[in-house]
Amino acid sequence: MELKLYDTLTREKRVFTPIDRSRVRMYVCGPTVYDFAHIGNARPVIVFDVLYRLLRHVYGEANVTYVRNITDVDDKINARAARDFPGLPLNEAIRKVTETTERQFHADVDALGCLRPTVEPRATEFVLPRADGKADMVTLIRQLIARGHAYEANGEVLFDTTSMPDYGALSGRKLEDQLAGARVAVDAHKKNPSDFVLWKQSAADEPGWDSPWGRGRPGWHIECSAMSAAYLGDVFDIHGGGLDLIFPHHENEIAQSRCAHGTPVMANFWMHNGFLQVEGEKMSKSLGNFFTINELLADWPGEVLRFNMLRTHYRQPIDWTVKGLEESWKTLDDWYWVAGDAAGGSVPAAVLEALGDDLNTHQMITVLHGIRNLAQAGNNKARGDLASSLRWLGFLRESAAQWAARRQTGAGIDTAKVQALIDARTAARAAKDFAESDRIRDELAAMGVVLKDSKGGTTWEVAR
């Protein structure tokens, strides 16, 4: 099949051809582990999980390497550690914050149906030269200095943006504009206002590593340059992340990696997912519409959150609404009902073609609805294909019965009481006490429960 992807750098959708079909390589910027991830953070995780699944399908599971880093050194982490564990030595407090948050992040994205990446390197393990010889931040910075792309000033090491003629190509920001618009006085030790930090000094109470430039810690951007090179090499296939990372983070990753390695590109495709807003507004703590993945999982199944995310094409802005979530849940109810326990089948070409068109999940869902209709009309092959497709995409992770029970719990219905009433009604019917049987049915209807009688017994679902 042909796979086309949109590349932010060249601003075109073009055919994806891996550098090496037996080693397809993707890097996606991962979480900074100081707090619960919010639903906006879930978008790239889900989008690139779908791409990962597609790449594995096309090139073979063993031939795709997906790296997503964990940023465990950051001033926000230090602040959180000091706040939450004031009695502990800083390094111990930091470890508590990062380990707890990392565990939480994994629990959240597992619930969203995302596969674990091939490798999840932690930034702190790539600061100093390593015994295994993999790329590290200090060595990259030394290379940048040696090649004339970085300089030391005021205890910092800075990247000299004027040393790279096409700096700014990803974001389309021209260096002259950045120079003209900046307030030079703020950072007098910088040669140019757009120069950025590769290494900075650490105070005694801040985490630090001994380096050729004194005890300090890396800037944020250099960690992704080091970890991508460590696992994927100097040039690889796909680099992903949210739109908000284009500038400065990805721009600076490109500058560091290309200038340190002397390569014309860092990655062949730069992919960015669009923004997420909530009920038509920018998500913010002050507006009270800020939701963590964890909070949403208390009210909605992970599969509903995942499906809701995929209804919008990844490059479009997404408006996250309760109405949309309810629609997503209804669709999944229907698909579980039609195909939840179906076996056999395969992923149809039309599903793959939709995804192959720059991950057109919106179109893919339309295709799935068509397959659903065939299945509902009695086509067993379609039923198997629907189930296969959904499972391959990270859905149908429960049995149809488990899913229905979850829905009932979600609707605030006491499932044990419902079952007791159904049993009483079955007994009444067996005794031909139809008045009592009807009364119980009405009582259940008042609870929002609809009964379905069949030869196999009575099942129930929540009234819609």
Ligand SMILES: [Zn+2]
């Ligand atoms: Zn990054």
